[in-house]
Amino acid sequence: MANVLVAMSGGVDSSLAAALLLEAGHHVTGVTMHLWDDDDHGLRESLCCAAEAAASARRVCALLGIPFYVFNYQREFRRHVIDYFIRAYTHGLTPNPCVECNRMIKFRALLDRARALGFDAVATGHYARIVRGADGRYQLWRAVDEDKDQSYMLHMLGQADLARLLFPIGEYTKRDVRAMAAARGLPSADREESQDICFVPDGDYRNLLRIEAPESLTPGPIVDLEGREIGRHQGLPLYTVGQRRGLGLGGGEPRYVIAIDPARNALIVGPAEALNRERFTVTDVRWVDDQPPAEPLTCMVQVRAHAEPLPARVSAQPDGRWLVELERPQRAVSPGQAAVFYAGQRVLGGGWIARPEVR
Numbered sequence: 001m002a003n004v005l006v007a008m009s010g011g012v013d014s015s016l017a018a019a020l021l022l023e024a025g026h027h028v029t030g031v032t033m034h035l036w037d038d039d040d041h042g043l044r045e046s047l048c049c050a051a052e053a054a055a056s057a058r059r060v061c062a063l064l065g066i067p068f069y070v071f072n073y074q075r076e077f078r079r080h081v082i083d084y085f086i087r088a089y090t091h092g093l094t095p096n097p098c099v100e101c102n103r104m105i106k107f108r109a110l111l112d113r114a115r116a117l118g119f120d121a122v123a124t125g126h127y128a129r130i131v132r133g134a135d136g137r138y139q140l141w142r143a144v145d146e147d148k149d150q151s152y153m154l155h156m157l158g159q160a161d162l163a164r165l166l167f168p169i170g171e172y173t174k175r176d177v178r179a180m181a182a183a184r185g186l187p188s189a190d191r192e193e194s195q196d197i198c199f200v201p202d203g204d205y206r207n208l209l210r211i212e213a214p215e216s217l218t219p220g221p222i223v224d225l226e227g228r229e230i231g232r233h234q235g236l237p238l239y240t241v242g243q244r245r246g247l248g249l250g251g252g253e254p255r256y257v258i259a260i261d262p263a264r265n266a267l268i269v270g271p272a273e274a275l276n277r278e279r280f281t282v283t284d285v286r287w288v289d290d291q292p293p294a295e296p297l298t299c300m301v302q303v304r305a306h307a308e309p310l311p312a313r314v315s316a317q318p319d320g321r322w323l324v325e326l327e328r329p330q331r332a333v334s335p336g337q338a339a340v341f342y343a344g345q346r347v348l349g350g351g352w353i354a355r356p357e358v359r
């Protein structure tokens, strides 16, 4: 029996996680993290759900008869997630704020505070599995429900984190989770289709950039692979590698965003073939086992949240980065996104895709 703090966002997954832990005989306490305010970042008109999440989590805790707290992490979230998000865009990268939120807020700030408060473990409603190997080491595996799997977003977890984490939902399919929640009188529907970015609920981050980093929206040249200017862009953060629509280049051969060059404030476009990448480097790599696996490492590499993993050779570079050589070229590998290394269902580790040298 353990003293478990359950991170609750008011939805079906974390609500059921709390219920299952309670049924397993643990002492369970619910907590909602207050991450941002409805009147922050000039986003007032598009925000909805931060307060609603806490209210819903509070109701679930009352139903389960467990204590409920709200922890204020607005300052940390601003610094580590929103500022990172803005900074990445101003550096021509495509950020993944959920990975940073997991790394710095849920699995750093919350885990640390839980320990300081005397909790043995923190549980979340993430879809992933923690498995203890025969050697006693912790392993991170994909969820049973592959469609819902969130292991890509959790690749930064190391041994000390996994020793104090529980993902009770990872063993079930979303269907099971809904049915089990309904059977317990818990909310069983998702509030809304999960938004990609919680602090930009309508998916339009231009307002945020307009207020926080207006200079990032400076129009500039669209250049082809030969360096000829063939159009104008409206600000680099509005484009992603691989994008075709919205370039305003008129007819002719379809052209795609091949690279973003913040030094020249230029968008580099070219034909579809130019998007294919076989090699790229990954920075800030963290390994679930806390140490790199033996080389040569052949594994599967996933370069976006829902991308198909591809076979690759991964090798350490003298500068601390890791070089990924894919067996087959992959379209649109976006600098700033996470690259996560898998051995079958098991996460080995991962890091950030670095920007290649741009011409």
Ligand SMILES: Nc1ncnc2c1ncn2[C@@H]1O[C@H](COP(=O)(O)OP(=O)(O)OP(=O)(O)O)[C@@H](O)[C@H]1O
Pocket: 006, 007, 008, 009, 010, 011, 012, 013, 014, 015, 031, 032, 033, 034, 035, 053, 106, 123, 124, 125, 126, 194
């Ligand atoms: N504001 C928050 N406060 C506390 N925990 C949170 C918060 N946001 C997310 N979490 C935790 O992280 C988990 C994964 O979050 P994610 O946003 O991927 O799913 P979700 O749709 O919020 O899940 P749920 O069905 O539990 O609402 C949640 O299940 C919950 O445990």
